[in-house]
Amino acid sequence: MTDLVDSTPGLVGAAVGSLAALGCWLVVSRLRARTPTLDQRLAPYLRRRPTGSALLERAPARAPFPVLARLLAPLMRDGVRVVERLGSPTAELQRRLVRAGRRQTVEELRAEQVVLAVVGAAAGLAAALLLSAARGTPATAGVVLVLAATAAGLVASDRRLALATRRRERVLMAELPTVAELLALSVAAGEGALGALERVSRTARGELSGELARVVAEVRAGSPLTTALDALADRTGLVPLARFSEAIAVAVDRGTPLAEVLRAQAQDAREAGRRELMETGGRKEVAMLVPDVKRYPYSHGRSYLREAKPRPNGRGRSGRAPDRRLSRAR
Numbered sequence: 001m002t003d004l005v006d007s008t009p010g011l012v013g014a015a016v017g018s019l020a021a022l023g024c025w026l027v028v029s030r031l032r033a034r035t036p037t038l039d040q041r042l043a044p045y046l047r048r049r050p051t052g053s054a055l056l057e058r059a060p061a062r063a064p065f066p067v068l069a070r071l072l073a074p075l076m077r078d079g080v081r082v083v084e085r086l087g088s089p090t091a092e093l094q095r096r097l098v099r100a101g102r103r104q105t106v107e108e109l110r111a112e113q114v115v116l117a118v119v120g121a122a123a124g125l126a127a128a129l130l131l132s133a134a135r136g137t138p139a140t141a142g143v144v145l146v147l148a149a150t151a152a153g154l155v156a157s158d159r160r161l162a163l164a165t166r167r168r169e170r171v172l173m174a175e176l177p178t179v180a181e182l183l184a185l186s187v188a189a190g191e192g193a194l195g196a197l198e199r200v201s202r203t204a205r206g207e208l209s210g211e212l213a214r215v216v217a218e219v220r221a222g223s224p225l226t227t228a229l230d231a232l233a234d235r236t237g238l239v240p241l242a243r244f245s246e247a248i249a250v251a252v253d254r255g256t257p258l259a260e261v262l263r264a265q266a267q268d269a270r271e272a273g274r275r276e277l278m279e280t281g282g283r284k285e286v287a288m289l290v291p292d293v294k295r296y297p298y299s300h301g302r303s304y305l306r307e308a309k310p311r312p313n314g315r316g317r318s319g320r321a322p323d324r325r326l327s328r329a330r
Contacts, residue, residue: 079114080107083154087113098235100164101207113157120153121146168207169238173273175208176240180266188259193252194219211236225252240272 084090093106104112127149128142179200186196194216201213211232218228226249233242244265251261 076111076114079117080110083110083113083117087154087158095237096161096165099168099237100161101168101210102161102164109157109161113154116153116156117150118153120149120151120156124149169236171207172211172236172238172241173269173276175206176244176269177266177273179204179206179208179212180244180262180269184259184262184266187262193248193258194225196258225249240269243268 087093087110088096090106093109097104097106097109124146125142128137128145131137131145132139132142182200182204183196186199187193191199197212198216201209201216204212215225215228215232218231219225223231229245229249233245236242247261247265248258250256251258
C-alpha cells in the first residue's frame with residue numbers, strides 16, 4: 001500500500017507531462033496546417049479571373065449567428081477536407097448534383113455531410129451514454145455505436161442525393177413522350193426547331209421543360225443548337241434523352257422532316273417506358289408469389305385437418321355420423 005501511495009505522484013506527473021506534450025503537438029500541427037503552401041500563395045496570380053457579370057452571381061448566405069459561424073469556420077473547413085478525402089471525387093459529385101437538378105455546390109454538399117456526421121455522432125454518443133447508465137453496456141459497444149451513427153450521418157446525404165437523382169430521372173422519362181409530341185405539333189404548325197423549343201419551354205411545366213429552357217438560353221447566348229443539345233444529353237445522362245437530342249440535331253443539320261422524327265422519338269419513349277414497366281413487373285414477380293402467411297397460417301390448416309379427422313366412435317367433431325354413401329363411392 002505504501003509503495004502504491006509513493007508511486008502515485010510519479011504517475012500523476014507522467015500523465016500531466018503526456019497531456020502537455022499532446023497539447024503542444026496539437027498546437028504545432030495546427031499552426032503548420034494553417035501555413036499556406038506554395039500552390040496556395042501562387043493561386044491568386046495564376047487563377048483565371050471570372051468573365052461573367054457580378055449581377056448574376058448568387059448572394060452569399062447569411063448565418064443567423066455570424067460570430068459562431070466565424071468561430072466554427074476553421075473546424076468546418078477541416079471537416080470538409082476529411083470528407084473530401086474519404087468521399088467521392090469533386091467532379092463526380094458535381095455531375096451528380098447536376099443530374100439531380102440541385103443548385104447546390106459541392107462545398108455546400110460537403111458541409112451538409114459534415115453537419116449530418118456531427119449530428120449522428122452526437123445522437124450516437126447520447127444513446128451510448130443512456131445504454132451505459134441503464135444497462136451497463138461496455139465502452140467498446142458505445143464506441144462502435146458512435147462510429148456507426150457518424151457513418152450513417154455521412155451516408156445519409158449521399159443517399160438523399162441518389163434518391164433525388166432517380167426521382168428526377170423518372171420524371172424526365174415520364175415527360176419525354178408528351179414534350180416530343182408538343183414539339184412535333186409546333187413544328188407541324190410552321191415553327192422552326194428553336195422556335196418550337198422556345199414555345200414548349202414557355203408553355204409546359206416540369207423538369208424537361210426547364211432543361212429545354214436552358215437549351216434555348218444557351219442558343220440565345222451564342223452557342224450552336226447542336227452543342228446545346230449535346231450539353232442537355234450530358235447533363236441528364238439518360239440514353240433516351242441522348243437519342244432525342246441527337247435525332248433533333250441530325251434533323252436540323254441534314255434537313256430531315258423534324259415532325260416525323262419527333263413523333264418517332266415519342267413512340268420510342270413510350271415503348272421504352274412500357275418495356276421498363278414490364279421489366280419491373282418481372283423483377284417483382286418472385287415477391288408476388290410469396291404466400292400471405294397472415295391470411296393463411298399453417299396453424300389454421302392443422303386445425304382444419306383435426307376437425308376433418310373422424311373420432312374413434314365413427315362420428316366427427318360435430319357429432320354427426322359420416323355419410324355411408326360417400327364412403328361407398330370412395
